[in-house]
Amino acid sequence: MSEPDENWQFNYFNYFTEVEEHFQQARGTGLFLLSPLDWALIETWKNSGVPLEAVLRGIDSAFEKWRSRKSKVRLINSLAYCAQEVLTAAQAMAGLSAPKPGGPVSAPFELDELGAFLARCAADLRAKGDAAFDEIAAVLEEFAAEAEAHYAALEELERRLSVLEEKMIAIARSRSSEQDLLAARRVLDLELRPYRGKMTAPQLAMLEKQYTDRHLLEAFSLPRLSLFYL
Numbered sequence: 001m002s003e004p005d006e007n008w009q010f011n012y013f014n015y016f017t018e019v020e021e022h023f024q025q026a027r028g029t030g031l032f033l034l035s036p037l038d039w040a041l042i043e044t045w046k047n048s049g050v051p052l053e054a055v056l057r058g059i060d061s062a063f064e065k066w067r068s069r070k071s072k073v074r075l076i077n078s079l080a081y082c083a084q085e086v087l088t089a090a091q092a093m094a095g096l097s098a099p100k101p102g103g104p105v106s107a108p109f110e111l112d113e114l115g116a117f118l119a120r121c122a123a124d125l126r127a128k129g130d131a132a133f134d135e136i137a138a139v140l141e142e143f144a145a146e147a148e149a150h151y152a153a154l155e156e157l158e159r160r161l162s163v164l165e166e167k168m169i170a171i172a173r174s175r176s177s178e179q180d181l182l183a184a185r186r187v188l189d190l191e192l193r194p195y196r197g198k199m200t201a202p203q204l205a206m207l208e209k210q211y212t213d214r215h216l217l218e219a220f221s222l223p224r225l226s227l228f229y230l
Contacts, residue, residue: 014108015046015228022056023079026063036218037191038079040211046228048206050090057093058086080195083203109230115147117230121223125168128220132171136164140225158227165225172216184215 019042024032034042045055062082076082109117122140125133143150143157150157173181188211196204217224 015052016042018052019045019055019059019079023059023082026059027076029075035078035191036214037188037207037211040214041079041083041207043210043214044203044206045086047210050086051093054090054093055086057089058082058084061085061089078191078195080192080198083195084198087200087203111148111151113230114151114227115144117227118144118147121225124221124223128222130171133168133222136168139164154227161225161227168222168225169213169216172220172222175220176216180219181212184212188212 016039020034023034023038042055059079059082062085063076065085066076066081118140122137122144125137125140128134143160185208188208192204192207199207216222223229
C-alpha cells in the first residue's frame with residue numbers, strides 16, 4: 001500500500017458487496033449465495049490490487065461469452081468461472097493512465113464505529129481463554145483506546161491489523177490437526193477442479209492460501225480484523 005492516501009483501496013470499502021451484487025445481477029436468477037471459494041477469490045483479487053472495475057468488467061465479459069454459446073449445459077455457479085476474464089480486464093486496465101485523484105476519500109464509518117469494532121474483536125479473542133489470542137486482544141484494546149489517532153491514519157492501521165490477523169491465523173493453524181487441514185484442502189481441490197484452467201499458478205496459490213485462512217478463521221470462530229469487515 002504505497003500509494004497516496006487519496007488513491008488507496010479505501011475507495012473500495014464496498015469491494016465485496018459490489019462484486020457479490022454484480023455477479024448476482026449478471027447471473028439473473030435472483031438471490032444467489034456465494035460459496036467460501038467465491039469469497040476467498042474476491043479477497044484474492046482485493047489483496048492483489050485488482051481494481052473493482054476490472055472485476056465487474058470481467059464478470060460481464062464472462063457472462064457475455066457464456067450467453068453467446070450455442071450450448072449452455074449449466075448455469076455459472078461460481079465466480080471462478082470469471083477468473084480469466086477478470087485477469088484480462090485487469091491487465092487491460094493496467095495499461096491505461098491512472099486517473100487523477102479527486103481528493104481524499106472519507107471512511108464510510110464513524111470514529112465511534114471504529115472504536116467499537118476494535119473493542120469487539122478484542123473481546124471475541126479474550127473469550128477464547130487462550131494466552132496466545134490474549135496477546136493479540138491486548139494490542140486491539142490499545143488500538144480501541146487510541147481510536148481517534150488511528151482514525152486519522154487508517155492505511156497504517158489496516159497494515160497493523162493485517163499483521164495481527166496473520167499472527168492469529170498462524171496460531172489457529174498450529175492448533176489444527178493435520179487431518180482437518182487435509183480435509184479443507186480436499187474440499188478446495190474439489191471445488192476448484194472445473195476452474196483450474198482459468199487461473200494462473202500464482203492466482204491458484206494465492207486463492208488456496210486465502211481459502212485455507214478463511215477456513216481456519218471460521219473453524220475457530222475468530223474475527224476478521226481488516227477494516228473491510230467493519
